[in-house]
Amino acid sequence: MDIKGVEKVWKNDLTGLLNINYPIIQAPMAGGPTTSELVAAVSNAGGLGMIGAGYMSPEQLRHQIDEIRKLTDHPFGINLFVPTEYTADAGKLQAANTLLQPIKEELQVEDELVLPTFEQDLKTFQEHLNVIIEEEISICSFTFGIPSPRIVSKLKEYSIVLIGTATTVEEAVMNENAGMDAVVIQGSEAGGHRGTFNGQDRESLIGLMSLIPQVADVISIPLIAAGGIMDGRGIMAAKCLGAIGVQMGTAFLVCEESGANTLHKEAIIKASEDKVVLTKAFSGKMARGLHNRFIEMTKPYEEVLPDYPLQNELTKAIRKTSAAKGTTGHMSLWSGQSPRLAKKLTACELMNKIINEAESLHPKL
Amino acid sequence: MDIKGVEKVWKNDLTGLLNINYPIIQAPMAGGPTTSELVAAVSNAGGLGMIGAGYMSPEQLRHQIDEIRKLTDHPFGINLFVPTEYTADAGKLQAANTLLQPIKEELQVEDELVLPTFEQDLKTFQEHLNVIIEEEISICSFTFGIPSPRIVSKLKEYSIVLIGTATTVEEAVMNENAGMDAVVIQGSEAGGHRGTFNGQDRESLIGLMSLIPQVADVISIPLIAAGGIMDGRGIMAAKCLGAIGVQMGTAFLVCEESGANTLHKEAIIKASEDKVVLTKAFSGKMARGLHNRFIEMTKPYEEVLPDYPLQNELTKAIRKTSAAKGTTGHMSLWSGQSPRLAKKLTACELMNKIINEAESLHPKL
Numbered sequence: 092m093d094i095k096g097v098e099k100v101w102k103n104d105l106t107g108l109l110n111i112n113y114p115i116i117q118a119p120m121a122g123g124p125t126t127s128e129l130v131a132a133v134s135n136a137g138g139l140g141m142i143g144a145g146y147m148s149p150e151q152l153r154h155q156i157d158e159i160r161k162l163t164d165h166p167f168g169i170n171l172f173v174p175t176e177y178t179a180d181a182g183k184l185q186a187a188n189t190l191l192q193p194i195k196e197e198l199q200v201e202d203e204l205v206l207p208t209f210e211q212d213l214k215t216f217q218e219h220l221n222v223i224i225e226e227e228i229s230i231c232s233f234t235f236g237i238p239s240p241r242i243v244s245k246l247k248e249y250s251i252v253l254i255g256t257a258t259t260v261e262e263a264v265m266n267e268n269a270g271m272d273a274v275v276i277q278g279s280e281a282g283g284h285r286g287t288f289n290g291q292d293r294e295s296l297i298g299l300m301s302l303i304p305q306v307a308d309v310i311s312i313p314l315i316a317a318g319g320i321m322d323g324r325g326i327m328a329a330k331c332l333g334a335i336g337v338q339m340g341t342a343f344l345v346c347e348e349s350g351a352n353t354l355h356k357e358a359i360i361k362a363s364e365d366k367v368v369l370t371k372a373f374s375g376k377m378a379r380g381l382h383n384r385f386i387e388m389t390k391p392y393e394e395v396l397p398d399y400p401l402q403n404e405l406t407k408a409i410r411k412t413s414a415a416k417g418t419t420g421h422m423s424l425w426s427g428q429s430p431r432l433a434k435k436l437t438a439c440e441l442m443n444k445i446i447n448e449a450e451s452l453h454p455k456l
Numbered sequence: 457m458d459i460k461g462v463e464k465v466w467k468n469d470l471t472g473l474l475n476i477n478y479p480i481i482q483a484p485m486a487g488g489p490t491t492s493e494l495v496a497a498v499s500n501a502g503g504l505g506m507i508g509a510g511y512m513s514p515e516q517l518r519h520q521i522d523e524i525r526k527l528t529d530h531p532f533g534i535n536l537f538v539p540t541e542y543t544a545d546a547g548k549l550q551a552a553n554t555l556l557q558p559i560k561e562e563l564q565v566e567d568e569l570v571l572p573t574f575e576q577d578l579k580t581f582q583e584h585l586n587v588i589i590e591e592e593i594s595i596c597s598f599t600f601g602i603p604s605p606r607i608v609s610k611l612k613e614y615s616i617v618l619i620g621t622a623t624t625v626e627e628a629v630m631n632e633n634a635g636m637d638a639v640v641i642q643g644s645e646a647g648g649h650r651g652t653f654n655g656q657d658r659e660s661l662i663g664l665m666s667l668i669p670q671v672a673d674v675i676s677i678p679l680i681a682a683g684g685i686m687d688g689r690g691i692m693a694a695k696c697l698g699a700i701g702v703q704m705g706t707a708f709l710v711c712e713e714s715g716a717n718t719l720h721k722e723a724i725i726k727a728s729e730d731k732v733v734l735t736k737a738f739s740g741k742m743a744r745g746l747h748n749r750f751i752e753m754t755k756p757y758e759e760v761l762p763d764y765p766l767q768n769e770l771t772k773a774i775r776k777t778s779a780a781k782g783t784t785g786h787m788s789l790w791s792g793q794s795p796r797l798a799k800k801l802t803a804c805e806l807m808n809k810i811i812n813e814a815e816s817l818h819p820k821l
Contacts, residue, residue: 259729259730260728279661279663297729298683298684300681301645301793302729302793318665319666325669327819329693330821332689333689364662365662432669452696454819456691
């Protein structure tokens with residue numbers, strides 16, 4: 092297959108590239124939200140549902156693929172976290188434990204901590220890729236980095252459409268050079284973890300109004316906009332700026348079929364845009380979510396916490412217990428910067444709403 | 457005059473409200489860029505030129521109004537900084553002087569420091585307002601706050617169109633409630649000083665993709681988008697999101713007629729989006745510009761610097777000397793997040809380019 096040719100044909104048509112009806116991708120939110128019901132509902136409504144497989148075991152992933160195939164005949168995609176090296180700094184781990192201990196005592200957290208290793212992460216990543224190939228998944232996206240040339244070649248042999256993630260022009264170019272078929276451009280507005288993999292987090296916080304056209308002028312693969320887009324206005328704005336489609340997270344996170352905790356959904360529905368902040372405290376990696384007690388308390392220590400994913404593991408039981416106790420104070424309430432636009436709908440109702448909005452917009456200077 | 461009625465009529469038409477041909481405002485960049493030639497060229501090309509009067513004396517302002525009137529018959533506007541209280545903390549001033557001393561020695565800066573006072577700022581603000589009334593200026597915008605009800609009433613008596621600045625939904629609502637006829641919504645992408653006046657700087661860094669629709673859903677006065685918009689793509693995107701016009705700074709700052717230092721213009725033309733950072737170091741107030749030595753050096757001390765405008769005065773001679781010596785290391789190189797889109801053009805060429813681009817865009821889902 093002539094990849095270059097395919098790229099040219101689909102440059103202005105995400106629906107053709109992904110075999111979907113509308114250029115709307117449900118963001119692969121790892122850790123619970125992307126239930127089989129949500130993924131299937133989005134794909135059935137003409138968008139692209141995606142599994143956020145980042146924290147899954149290969150068995151869980153295979154099981155979910157089976158489940159979704161019972162619910163839809165349409166394509167859906169899978170997102171993987173590209174493993175990056177990290178070191179377990181004993182001093183940092185000790186300091187983080189000291190910091191978290193009073194919270195654990197307050198919440199009566201029962202902790203059976205097993206720290207991950209880079210080698211284990213690499214093994215799981217390879218197993219996920221094997222599942223994707225064996226299950227003949229047609230679309231795979233990546234966050235936190237770009238897979239190796241060997242992996243890219245292998246996936247291309249199976250004609251799997253590959254989608255990267257970038258937060259700067261340079262990262263977008265790296266994705267194009269690595270052979271990605273399209274790239275998600277994550278603006279500073281985006282909720283959850285920053286996809287930045289090439290340099291400082293803070294310096295890569297570029298708003299979509301700036302980022303989309305600057306990327307569009309430089310790369311020739313299709314560009315998918317992500318960050319703060321919740322309705323037809325955002326989709327059409329992204330298209331004006333040079334994107335050929337959008338990826339929406341928070342909008343789908345609050346949907347009925349989403350597996351996000353009800354407390355999380357309700358907190359977003361009630362929130363305002365000025366209460367959405369950046370923090371490294373939950374995972375060791377910069378992410379955007381609603382301000383709460385845990386973020387406030389850990390703020391002074393953000394820069395001395397253990398690396399991702401170690402800190403993520405250290406706070407896991409705290410987050411889980413907080414949710415189980417019905418309080419949001421210590422949960423990671425990921426959200427983009429547009430919580431006021433969040434609506435309690437089914438995924439199908441949301442898709443219909445945003446498609447109608449987008450189709451009714453005919454902007455003039 | 458029935459203000460409410462006027463607001464309703466112009467809700468979807470910035471050109472009618474301001475008596476201009478295209479909904480494009482040249483941002484009132486205080487401190488040099490807004491020469492009479494730039495302001496007149498933008499107004500002559502069908503946009504709205506604006507004087508950034510923030511750092512001017514009343515005599516300078518009156519002189520520039522005379523100059524511009526010789527160059528154009530079209531309307532132009534004036535922007536004022538609303539004075540806010542501050543205290544001269546002796547300890548902070550001492551610490552800042554100690555920090556800046558080695559730089560002054562390196563650059564051989566000759567300093568004749570006279571610190572401003574809030575009372576003096578208030579007096580100048582009132583004198584500026586008198587000039588605006590006496591010179592029959594038809595459009596006046598405000599940054600860093602909202603003028604008092606007494607001032608708003610007074611300006612409305614003279615049918616002056618009043619435009620506020622907001623960085624959050626709450627600030628936009630405050631502007632509407634105070635009787636502003638329109639509001640500039642400053643996204644996190646914007647260059648120069650943050651207009652935030654109601655709370656923390658960092659928490660008000662909301663990208664336009666999120667901020668415009670969330671404001672548009674809540675207020676009923678016209679919304680003007682500002683931040684990272686440099687061409688027709690940005691204008692049409694802002695319109696999709698719910699703005700009725702745009703205010704563009706960096707795009708006009710690099711124009712031939714702009715009074716910005718040539719080194720500043722060239723630095724923007726060569727820059728990339730990931731080199732644009734936030735700093736309080738130049739003025740004591742958060743602002744966005746190109747990263748340089750001065751920002752790097754002062755970074756650890758940002759939170760303990762004297763308040764705006766004291767720190768602005770303390771660094772004034774350093775910035776001036778750096779520019780005079782032809783080095784950008786200690787200049788405030790304000791820029792939005794889209795430097796890659798900057799073009800060396802005349803203001804008229806830029807206006808024609810962006811109007812053509814905007815008119816040729818017909819986005820479809």
